[in-house]
Amino acid sequence: MSTSIQTSTGLVGTTLEGAADLTRMERIGAHSHIRGLGLDDALDPRATSQGMVGQKQARKAAGVLLEMIKQGKIAGRAILMAGAPGTGKTAIAMGMAQALGQDLPFTSMAASEIFSLEMSKTEALTQAFRRSIGVRIKEETELIEGEVVEITIDQTTGVGAKTGKMVLKTTEMETVYDLGQKMIEALTKEKITAGDVIQIDKASRKITRQGRSFARSRDYDAAGGDQRFVQCPEGELQKRRETVHTVTLHEIDVINSRTQGFLALFSGDTGEIKPEVRDQINTKVAEWREEGKAEILPGVLFIDEVHMLDIECFSFLNRALEDELAPVVIMASNRGVTRIRGTNYTSPHGIPIDLLDRLLIISTSPYSQQEVHKILAIRCEEEDVEMTEDAKDALTTIGMETSLRYAIHLITASALAARKRNASEVDVQDIRRVYALFLDEKRSVSLMKEYQQEYMFNDQQDSNRREMIMG
Numbered sequence: 001m002s003t004s005i006q007t008s009t010g011l012v013g014t015t016l017e018g019a020a021d022l023t024r025m026e027r028i029g030a031h032s033h034i035r036g037l038g039l040d041d042a043l044d045p046r047a048t049s050q051g052m053v054g055q056k057q058a059r060k061a062a063g064v065l066l067e068m069i070k071q072g073k074i075a076g077r078a079i080l081m082a083g084a085p086g087t088g089k090t091a092i093a094m095g096m097a098q099a100l101g102q103d104l105p106f107t108s109m110a111a112s113e114i115f116s117l118e119m120s121k122t123e124a125l126t127q128a129f130r131r132s133i134g135v136r137i138k139e140e141t142e143l144i145e146g147e148v149v150e151i152t153i154d155q156t157t158g159v160g161a162k163t164g165k166m167v168l169k170t171t172e173m174e175t176v177y178d179l180g181q182k183m184i185e186a187l188t189k190e191k192i193t194a195g196d197v198i199q200i201d202k203a204s205r206k207i208t209r210q211g212r213s214f215a216r217s218r219d220y221d222a223a224g225g226d227q228r229f230v231q232c233p234e235g236e237l238q239k240r241r242e243t244v245h246t247v248t249l250h251e252i253d254v255i256n257s258r259t260q261g262f263l264a265l266f267s268g269d270t271g272e273i274k275p276e277v278r279d280q281i282n283t284k285v286a287e288w289r290e291e292g293k294a295e296i297l298p299g300v301l302f303i304d305e306v307h308m309l310d311i312e313c314f315s316f317l318n319r320a321l322e323d324e325l326a327p328v329v330i331m332a333s334n335r336g337v338t339r340i341r342g343t344n345y346t347s348p349h350g351i352p353i354d355l356l357d358r359l360l361i362i363s364t365s366p367y368s369q370q371e372v373h374k375i376l377a378i379r380c381e382e383e384d385v386e387m388t389e390d391a392k393d394a395l396t397t398i399g400m401e402t403s404l405r406y407a408i409h410l411i412t413a414s415a416l417a418a419r420k421r422n423a424s425e426v427d428v429q430d431i432r433r434v435y436a437l438f439l440d441e442k443r444s445v446s447l448m449k450e451y452q453q454e455y456m457f458n459d460q461q462d463s464n465r466r467e468m469i470m471g
């Protein structure tokens with residue numbers, strides 16, 4: 001078959017980067033204070049760094065893992081982060097994503113997502129897997145590089161398309177190029193004049209201005225300080241240059257699936273992708289690898305709340321992890337021994353034993369009082385809330401007795417309370433106020449028990465009634 005496989009074009013490349021820029025301006029989220037794993041060069045965790053506090057063992061383990069991933073030493077492994085709620089499992093995964101850098105793909109999903117997409121569970125997982133594998137593609141591009149000697153534009157034609165000529169030179173040669181309307185527009189837009197050193201990409205016709213030729217440095221006294229001077233290029237005007245770009249397998253899939261086209265990448269509405277398309281792409285990528293044109297970069301797939309997957313998904317994972325093209329899969333769960341979804345069997349973390357056996361397990365432990373204090377202080381900064389030390393202590397006590405999450409949630413609420421009484425700093429009274437206003441889980445449960453008769457669907461009540469009927 002003579003299908004040519006497209007990878008991302010320049011257009012896709014730039015637009016996707018733009019999208020990444022957009023998400024970076026995200027509002028303050030639960031983990032927006034996390035900027036990395038906070039490790040030093042020897043991969044030892046600093047007490048507090050990059051927004052990370054404590055949980056040293058798990059952070060170090062994550063760091064070692066990350067190093068192996070960066071060196072391309074592991075793929076197709078799976079890691080489980082296990083620990084109580086609010087012990088930083090998701091936070092550490094986000095830290096890893098930050099530390100992974102731009103080139104290696106990191107995909108993050110909640111296990112329950114696969115049940116809500118308009119595609120089969122296994123298709124959703126396959127897409128997530130392929131989103132997490134990068135392909136670094138080397139491409140040769142042809143370009144013209146030279147110093148502009150002269151640009152002449154025919155003024156005579158009046159209406160209609162403009163034409164013109166441009167003379168370009170290197171230290172060794174000089175050539176005259178005919179200019180069409182498009183090129184003239186591009187040159188005008190970039191304000192190219194004689195004496196500029198420029199580069200023209202032959203495929204995309206994109207013009208880039210490298211700077212002014214040194215030979216012209218004296219002509220321009222008024223040029224100002226921002227002028228960059230470069231040497232007149234040497235050798236031939238036409239050059240080949242190697243460019244490298246990274247796309248994910250999933251992006252290649254989508255671009256080449258005939259029903260979708262690359263526009264689907266932006267709508268996110270990719271639908272199911274035919275297995276034949278994937279087979280073709282795998283074959284092509286394997287060919288490129290052999291020819292030295294492409295390199296596979298296994299990234300990371302993070303599946304949060306992994307106990308929400310069901311038995312079919314788990315068995316899919318068993319198999320998919322052994323595939324040649326597999327990313328590193330990191331899962332997180334806060335469950336103990338619980339039922340495996342889709343079966344009547346129980347298992348630790350709700351994960352079948354045969355999958356558990358393939359996992360390396362990192363465990364997270366509860367935080368000390370000091371650590372909670374530090375995390376709360378970092379969150380105050382992140383949310384731009386000024387808080388007195390006393391208030392922070394009070395909040396820490398609340399955090400220790402209820403949960404870290406609950407305490408974090410009180411920060412913004414208490415800031416509003418402080419603003420209401422025209423104070424610039426949150427004080428203990430504000431904390432007290434919101435603590436009374438918003439219940440934590442324990443108080444809510446006890447309150448509910450007290451007033452259980454007034455709630456709907458009350459099991460307690462039902463069982464009473466059942467007893468009555470039975471009796």
Ligand SMILES: Nc1ncnc2c1ncn2[C@@H]1O[C@H](COP(=O)(O)OP(=O)(O)OP(=O)(O)O)[C@@H](O)[C@H]1O
Pocket residue numbers: 030031032034051052053054055083084085086087088089090091092333334375404405408
């Ligand atoms: N070591 C840490 N340093 C800084 N912030 C942390 C740390 N651990 C947790 N946090 C923050 O505390 C909050 C709760 O942590 P997180 O969501 O990571 O818990 P989790 O272990 O994923 O819990 P769950 O099992 O309920 O999903 C988040 O806002 C997180 O960013």
Ligand SMILES: [Mg+2]
Pocket residue numbers: 089090091304332
């Ligand atoms: Mg979590």
